[in-house]
Amino acid sequence: MARVLILGATSDIAKALANEYAQHGYDLYLATRQSDRLDPDIKDISIRYQVNVKAFEFDATAFETHASFYNELDPQPDGVICVFGYLGDQKKGEKMFSEAHKIIDVNHTGAISILEKIAADFEHQKRGFIIGISSVAGDRGRQSNYLYGSAKAGFSAYLSGLRNRLFKSGIHVLTVKPGFVATKMTASLKLPPFLTAQPDTTAKAIYKAHIKKKDVLYVTGIWWWIMTFIRYIPEPIFKRLGL
Amino acid sequence: MKTTNWNNYPHTDATIIDASNDEALSNILSRTTSCIPRGLGRCYGDASLQSHILSTDRLNRFLSFEPITGTLTCEAGVSFAEILTFFVPRGWFPPVTPGTKFITVGGAIASDIHGKNHHRAGTFCEHIESITLKLSNGQISQCSLSENKELFHATCGGMGLTGLILQATFKLTPIESAYIKEEVIKAKDIDEIMDLFEASAPFPYSVAWIDCLAKGKQLGRSIMMRGGHARLENCKGLKNPFLLRPTKPINIPFFLPDALFNKWTIKSFNALYYHKKRTISKLMLVDYDTFFYPLDRIYHWNRMYGKRGFIQYQFVLPKPSSCEGIKKILNKIGQEGKGSFLAVLKLFGKANQNVLSFPMEGYTLALDFPLTDDIFDFLDRLDTIVLDYGGRIYLTKDARMKDTLFSKTYTNLSRFLTIKKEWDKAGKFQSMQSKRLGIL
Numbered sequence: 139m140a141r142v143l144i145l146g147a148t149s150d151i152a153k154a155l156a157n158e159y160a161q162h163g164y165d166l167y168l169a170t171r172q173s174d175r176l177d178p179d180i181k182d183i184s185i186r187y188q189v190n191v192k193a194f195e196f197d198a199t200a201f202e203t204h205a206s207f208y209n210e211l212d213p214q215p216d217g218v219i220c221v222f223g224y225l226g227d228q229k230k231g232e233k234m235f236s237e238a239h240k241i242i243d244v245n246h247t248g249a250i251s252i253l254e255k256i257a258a259d260f261e262h263q264k265r266g267f268i269i270g271i272s273s274v275a276g277d278r279g280r281q282s283n284y285l286y287g288s289a290k291a292g293f294s295a296y297l298s299g300l301r302n303r304l305f306k307s308g309i310h311v312l313t314v315k316p317g318f319v320a321t322k323m324t325a326s327l328k329l330p331p332f333l334t335a336q337p338d339t340t341a342k343a344i345y346k347a348h349i350k351k352k353d354v355l356y357v358t359g360i361w362w363w364i365m366t367f368i369r370y371i372p373e374p375i376f377k378r379l380g381l
Numbered sequence: 382m383k384t385t386n387w388n389n390y391p392h393t394d395a396t397i398i399d400a401s402n403d404e405a406l407s408n409i410l411s412r413t414t415s416c417i418p419r420g421l422g423r424c425y426g427d428a429s430l431q432s433h434i435l436s437t438d439r440l441n442r443f444l445s446f447e448p449i450t451g452t453l454t455c456e457a458g459v460s461f462a463e464i465l466t467f468f469v470p471r472g473w474f475p476p477v478t479p480g481t482k483f484i485t486v487g488g489a490i491a492s493d494i495h496g497k498n499h500h501r502a503g504t505f506c507e508h509i510e511s512i513t514l515k516l517s518n519g520q521i522s523q524c525s526l527s528e529n530k531e532l533f534h535a536t537c538g539g540m541g542l543t544g545l546i547l548q549a550t551f552k553l554t555p556i557e558s559a560y561i562k563e564e565v566i567k568a569k570d571i572d573e574i575m576d577l578f579e580a581s582a583p584f585p586y587s588v589a590w591i592d593c594l595a596k597g598k599q600l601g602r603s604i605m606m607r608g609g610h611a612r613l614e615n616c617k618g619l620k621n622p623f624l625l626r627p628t629k630p631i632n633i634p635f636f637l638p639d640a641l642f643n644k645w646t647i648k649s650f651n652a653l654y655y656h657k658k659r660t661i662s663k664l665m666l667v668d669y670d671t672f673f674y675p676l677d678r679i680y681h682w683n684r685m686y687g688k689r690g691f692i693q694y695q696f697v698l699p700k701p702s703s704c705e706g707i708k709k710i711l712n713k714i715g716q717e718g719k720g721s722f723l724a725v726l727k728l729f730g731k732a733n734q735n736v737l738s739f740p741m742e743g744y745t746l747a748l749d750f751p752l753t754d755d756i757f758d759f760l761d762r763l764d765t766i767v768l769d770y771g772g773r774i775y776l777t778k779d780a781r782m783k784d785t786l787f788s789k790t791y792t793n794l795s796r797f798l799t800i801k802k803e804w805d806k807a808g809k810f811q812s813m814q815s816k817r818l819g820i821l
């Protein structure tokens with residue numbers, strides 16, 4: 139039975155992914171901080187799909203624990219989905235480096251720390267898949283959230299390089315760039331409904347892209363058009379916009 | 382957010398609170414505002430409406446399943462549709478199901494719902510082993526027949542007024558296939574259909590569709606559908622007896638203009654239905670969706686009634702007065718030229734101990750009326766007949782009953798109020814319906 143490791147399993151997108159992969163017969167390793175919070179979800183998924191689900195303690199910014207965390211997974215997973223992320227507070231981050239630091243640490247450094255260990259193992263075994271949830275925010279820095287955006291940009295660049303490195307070992311790397319998704323992260327924001335995806339449609343799109351071995355996925359697809367347009371605005375004009 | 386239930390009447394502007402969010406829940410319960418739980422909004426009226434709604438949308442997890450006994454524990458927002466999806470293939474079926482699968486376990490308990498098997502299986506709550514309830518003081522309490530019994534009997538059928546149901550444990554029924562052995566029989570008038578109901582007592586499921594516009598000698602002409610879960614040996618031609626053949630749902634995307642809805646459309650629909658089901662006493666194998674949830678095939682069929690919505694009127698009369706009372710009501714509908722698309726007749730078994738439970742031994746009839754200016758006065762006139770014959774109206778289908786009728790027909794009301802006072806001291810759980818009916 140194939141086994142997938144989901145990092146940041148309390149996230150709403152991660153919960154939808156757990157259901158989606160379980161539905162397709164995957165056993166699950168769910169990793170997060172305070173993993174006992176997942177108890178009811180574990181029961182639910184095991185009852186629905188009759189797969190094995192286990193929870194593990196994992197903190198993205200406790201870098202020194204990452205090696206032992208991964209080594210203790212037995213048997214080791216066939217694939218990993220890196221979902222954790224931290225939107226943070228842009229304004230706070232501008233004034234307090236600790237907030238900026240946290241945004242970078244969770245979204246970028248933490249992801250690299252754990253995925254490098256997993257990548258090395260997958261490369262050695264010549265099998266596995268790696269899915270990283272980045273964001274459209276990383277496609278161009280904007281004044282409203284460039285700290286988060288720059289961390290996600292770094293993560294996207296990392297995934298692209300990783301894909302390049304692991305291609306010859308037959309390991310599939312998928313970069314997911316959601317636009318807006320209705321989750322805890324965005325609960326306090328007013329999102330335009332027609333540009334906002336639900337966690338379960340996002341999870342379905344991710345699974346489909348994984349099966350099709352896509353490299354980069356925008357959810358929903360319209361975000362590819364929006365970001366392509368935004369990327370092509372010349373900088374002299376872009377810097378004057380209030381985005 | 383503008384919110385309304387299945388019959389599109391009434392509407393209210395409500396703040397929706399995610400009942401799975403502990404913080405938000407504690408917050409609302411610690412304030413002075415009242416609130417009401419809401420599941421999938423399949424009740425026909427204002428029972429789950431008010432300005433603050435606790436939505437159980439995300440309280441939707443299965444928590445334990447015992448494959449030997451079929452005992453399931455789940456959160457209150459789990460829908461019957463989900464139970465069917467995951468448990469029919471394993472050979473289990475809800476012990477009682479209403480005519481739609483898009484309702485939640487919490488809603489099923491709060492309305493003490495009944496199905497086509499009431500005469501044999503009782504209500505859904507009669508299969509409940511225990512309930513976990515969030516009380517208005519923020520505490521979580523268990524109730525069952527052996528623990529906090531009064532609270533249990535008030536919560537079953539209590540329309541969300543004792544607290545928020547968080548979880549429930551109940552037993553599913555074992556089945557050998559996803560199919561029903563169905564018999565369809567025509568009855569030429571009300572006496573014949575009532576005889577048929579008596580004769581159908583051994584069948585696990587029975588219900589009749591009654592043509593409300595048939596008059597005179599044909600008054601009460603109807604079609605009975607009865608059956609039971611098909612055994613393995615009934616399903617020989619099928620590859621997998623638990624698999625349904627996929628059928629495409631029909632969608633009604635817009636509200637139909639009100640003018641479309643007149644006596645003639647109803648008349649032709651009724652006549653069509655009556656003659657379509659021509660098969661007499663012929664056995665058929667139909668899947669459970671077709672047998673239990675024919676209306677779910679037509680997504681948003683409620684929009685057929687136009688933007689103004691409709692009223693469903695469901696009453697029950699004690700058995701001895703059922704025949705006379707139903708004749709009187711059908712005649713009244715005929716006289717006043719009011720049509721009903723759907724009229725469903727069923728013979729209930731015995732009443733249970735739940736304080737505000739609807740079913741009593743006798744006949745229940747459910748009628749749909751498009752919302753028009755004169756409908757309320759008309760229904761008040763039907764109420765008089767229901768009262769005269771010792772019956773009552775189903776709270777989950779009610780959007781307009783007067784408090785006087787309610788207190789005269791739900792004779793356990795004062796007991797309910799005492800229990801509610803004890804467990805909901807602050808009177809936090811209130812709906813537009815409970816205010817209208819004076820359940821305070």
Ligand SMILES: Cc1cc2nc3c(=O)[nH]c(=O)nc-3n(C[C@H](O)[C@H](O)[C@H](O)COP(=O)(O)OP(=O)(O)OC[C@H]3O[C@@H](n4cnc5c(N)ncnc54)[C@H](O)[C@@H]3O)c2cc1C
Nearest residue numbers: 420421422423424479480485487488491494495540541546
């Ligand atoms: C097509 C159709 C056919 C139907 N057929 C039948 C039938 O055959 N037999 C029958 O009995 N009913 C029938 N019904 C009615 C339906 O079963 C009930 O109205 C049921 O309660 C709806 O459940 P819901 O989850 O949509 O709850 P809602 O409509 O949202 O709420 C109904 C009541 O339950 C309360 N409630 C909901 N969740 C909770 C909770 N977690 N804790 C406490 N209280 C809660 C609400 O406060 C409200 O009082 C039918 C409805 C439709 C639309």
Ligand SMILES: NC(=O)c1ccc[n+]([C@@H]2O[C@H](COP(=O)([O-])OP(=O)(O)OC[C@H]3O[C@@H](n4cnc5c(N)ncnc54)[C@H](OP(=O)(O)O)[C@@H]3O)[C@@H](O)[C@H]2O)c1
Nearest residue numbers: 148149150151197198221222223273316318319321322323
């Ligand atoms: N929602 C959107 O519109 C949107 C758009 C683009 C991209 N994304 C990305 O999608 C991913 C999932 O987010 P979501 O929308 O589902 O939001 P969410 O529900 O808020 O999830 C964020 C998750 O990250 C976890 N996390 C934060 N810091 C962590 C740490 N140090 N260690 C381990 N886990 C940590 C959180 O765990 P706790 O429960 O412990 O806090 C939480 O589970 C994120 O990477 C996000 O950046 C979201």
